[in-house]
Amino acid sequence: MTRFNSVLAAALATVAFTARSSAQETTRVAVATPPKVAIESVTPADTLKKAKKPPTVAFAAMGPQVELQNYRPEDKRGINIFEAPKDESVEYTGFKLQFGAAFTQQLQGLDHSNTAAAKPVTTNGVTTNANQLIRIGHGPNNATANIYLNAQLARGIRVAMTTYSSARHHQETWVKDGYLLVDASPIDWQPLNDIMKYVSIRAGHFEINYGDAHFRRTDNGNSIRNALVGNYIMDAFTTEVGAEVYVRANGFLAMGGMTGGESRGMITQPERREPSYLLKGGFDKKFGDVRFRLTGSEYATASSVSNTLFSGDRACSRYYDVLENTSSTETAQAWSGSMQPGLKNSIHSVVVNPFLEYKGLEFFGNFERATGRAQAETANRVWRQNVGEVVYRFLADQRLYVAARYNTVNGQLAVGQPDVTVNRTQAGGGWFLTPNILLKGEYVTQKYLDFPVSDIRNGGKFNGFMIEGAVAF
Numbered sequence: 001m002t003r004f005n006s007v008l009a010a011a012l013a014t015v016a017f018t019a020r021s022s023a024q025e026t027t028r029v030a031v032a033t034p035p036k037v038a039i040e041s042v043t044p045a046d047t048l049k050k051a052k053k054p055p056t057v058a059f060a061a062m063g064p065q066v067e068l069q070n071y072r073p074e075d076k077r078g079i080n081i082f083e084a085p086k087d088e089s090v091e092y093t094g095f096k097l098q099f100g101a102a103f104t105q106q107l108q109g110l111d112h113s114n115t116a117a118a119k120p121v122t123t124n125g126v127t128t129n130a131n132q133l134i135r136i137g138h139g140p141n142n143a144t145a146n147i148y149l150n151a152q153l154a155r156g157i158r159v160a161m162t163t164y165s166s167a168r169h170h171q172e173t174w175v176k177d178g179y180l181l182v183d184a185s186p187i188d189w190q191p192l193n194d195i196m197k198y199v200s201i202r203a204g205h206f207e208i209n210y211g212d213a214h215f216r217r218t219d220n221g222n223s224i225r226n227a228l229v230g231n232y233i234m235d236a237f238t239t240e241v242g243a244e245v246y247v248r249a250n251g252f253l254a255m256g257g258m259t260g261g262e263s264r265g266m267i268t269q270p271e272r273r274e275p276s277y278l279l280k281g282g283f284d285k286k287f288g289d290v291r292f293r294l295t296g297s298e299y300a301t302a303s304s305v306s307n308t309l310f311s312g313d314r315a316c317s318r319y320y321d322v323l324e325n326t327s328s329t330e331t332a333q334a335w336s337g338s339m340q341p342g343l344k345n346s347i348h349s350v351v352v353n354p355f356l357e358y359k360g361l362e363f364f365g366n367f368e369r370a371t372g373r374a375q376a377e378t379a380n381r382v383w384r385q386n387v388g389e390v391v392y393r394f395l396a397d398q399r400l401y402v403a404a405r406y407n408t409v410n411g412q413l414a415v416g417q418p419d420v421t422v423n424r425t426q427a428g429g430g431w432f433l434t435p436n437i438l439l440k441g442e443y444v445t446q447k448y449l450d451f452p453v454s455d456i457r458n459g460g461k462f463n464g465f466m467i468e469g470a471v472a473f
Helices: 044-050 190-195
Strands: 027-029 039-041 096-113 120-123 126-129 144-154 157-166 174-182 199-207 239-249 252-259 276-287 290-301 346-358 361-373 381-394 400-412 419-434 437-449 461-472
Touching: 239 276
Parallel strands: none
Antiparallel strands: 096 144, 096 461, 120 126, 144 157, 157 174, 174 199, 199 239, 239 252, 252 276, 276 290, 290 346, 346 361, 361 381, 381 400, 400 419, 419 437, 437 461
């Protein structure tokens, strides 16, 4: 995949043969025979004196200039920015159009094993074991890529669109989301202007603001904000059609939203569909060198044909083909290594996210509980997820970092069954060559506990290394 940066100095001109230049210190030789001719010579030492050094560019200045209001950069500068900022740091000077992109490529070195009982399956006279794991080796995965389009339409009003130009599950071009963000009154009326100092409105088809983990995850081609490679085992991410209203003041945040409840806008089968409701509240402020943020979020829908709160990511898992059988394909088994609780008919989920930052040291937590059921179920099931992550960023401009994460999930696969558990440990680090280029790696171990012996994940385990290169701008 072609993705990396070039800056070259250009200034070896204007050196030789500048007549009578006092700066060049030329030497003249007079010839006695007419006509009189002056011959100028320039030594290599003179040329070296005139050659200019490549300009020194500050690390932070290597990223593209932010020209849009209330915009969260896609590169390193966007790390630890959660909701899109609400400030006047960028002056409105008229219509602006900005394109961006992100690309990510992995090298996978994972091995897997299980202890599941054989499950013979006969197809066209050929019998195979459905619980036999597919053989996997070490090598590169297909690259993923995003394209961004943002436009400043008026003061405090912009539109954003993200397109997945290549993803694991949807390898064709796919529009992830598009929405309007309003941070200022379109009418110059003082009472409305005063209200909009604290209020933001987002409307369209967008990545819903449930929890804070989705601000720190890998989003298909953009993995800059994820300190490690894989996302959470139970990945709360989806896009829905609706609106969110924010109120922010003195570090406090309150948000309420309503959506159609599914990843696509649908009008059929209205008797089976109810809207989803979103609530979020929290506090985020710096006290000297310490930044403290704490939020709580709630998501609920009473009825849905196919809710995708924990299965909405079309980019899917970074761990290809792990704990999958011999018929596994890249797209059909795109969520390998993840757990989808299957609460697609109704769901009520809450999550608490603490975040603490002291200089280069960060702690982020995710404590989550989801209750709901699938379409054919008459009783609810419960799933829980706990995550703790520590990152330490160091050296000039925090170019290097080390990170570790522990993630555990447990819940019922079906009503009346005992809980199963999945544990994952990740440790690694990264190096920002520029704010737009990141090289990172991790060692990951994931174990499956208490799965039925007939389940391919019984006694399951995968472990190994992942190396990832990312570009975002």
